[in-house]
Amino acid sequence: MSVMADIVTLERPREGVALITMSNPDINNHGSWAGVGQLGEALAEAREQGARVSVLASDTPGHWYEHAWLRDLRNTVIGEPTTGTGGGWGTCLDELAKTTVVTIAAISGDCSGGGAELGWACDLRIAEENARFGQPEVQIALTTGIGGTSRLARIIGRTATAEMVLDGTPMTAQRIYDLGGVNRVVPDGTSIEVALDWASRLADRPAKALATLKQILIDNDDLGLTEALTNEQRLFGTVVGTEEAIATMGSIQDRFDAGESIESVYGSPRP
Structure with missing residues (x-):
């Protein structure tokens, strides 16, 4: 197992499969610049070491990947110290678009903002029953920035996307599934197991x-x-x-x- 500093871990359950886990409970898995930077590094390392399927998971109860940590985002704008450069968001999106690796989001809890946008950029999504999906940027006096409107509209349609981004309140996993936004809804506590089983099947494809x-x-x-x-x-x-x-x-x-x-x-x- 590789450890990316203290927030992200990279495991290899079997040949061709990577399990990348974020755990930052002190800020409920909000996307600090440090944490997202480590996530991008883990995605790149998994690919470079031969992963053909990467599962993105969380070890923070109740939370998958949440929106940008506002302390970092605000400080970036006003020129105050941050936990990193913020470039990890772009690295993550670049890695998720690499064709040599299929990515599966194992969504075990709430996801929002930029965290949800990373989920929309994955190839496949498995959500636990308790998970909620939100693009709350409008309530922060912001807009979406990395796909929470444009990519999401291609996944669940313009009407549902308009509701999500203009109102800013979350939707349940079941509703997102009904709209075509996730592949499966599974019992709480099982998303990683289901995702790894699926990853193992895909890793054996040509x-x-x-x-x-x-x-x-x-x-x-x-x-x-x-x-x-x-x-x-x-x-x-x-x-x-x-x-x-x-x-x-x-x-x-x-x-x-x-x-x-x-x-x-x-x-x-x-x-």
Whole structure:
């Protein structure tokens, strides 16, 4: 286990999987510049050491990642001392966009502001039943800054996003799930276990196919349908002729020819 100073830890539960945990209970996991800087460093270290799936978790009861610690944010504006540079926010977003690593947010408690925005930037999100999601910036006389409006509107739609950012009060995990903002809602205390199980499955998927599919998803956010389809076809062409794809197509077809069902080959639906 690697320890990033005293706020973030990096563990490797199995080959290809990283578990990155933030614990800053003194400020309820608000995003201090020091803590977010360590989070960015952990994401980069996990990727550089071969993680193909990273799970972002919290060890602070009742809180996942909360909004920027206002002491740091205010002091940055007025020129007073802070716990760091604030550049960790950008590092985190850059790392979450890397196509070679799939990221899963294991949301075990409340998340808000910039913390929620980091969650929206993850590829997959699992939320515990007690978790609440908020973009309270308007109540702080601020706006969202790293995706809490623009990215969120692409995930849950403009109408629900308008409610969240203009009113500034939180939504429950169940409502966010109903809006398409999280993949699963799970019992309290189980998000990390569920996320690690999912991460283990994904880490066994063919690496180039997984990375290319993430690239297609990222590109789709910025392209019209015609351009997105052309891009998807182009990227398909970069993987279909690889040795891994050719070998895998052959082995799977052999299983079908031997009488196996689609469910047997590809797995049962996830609950």
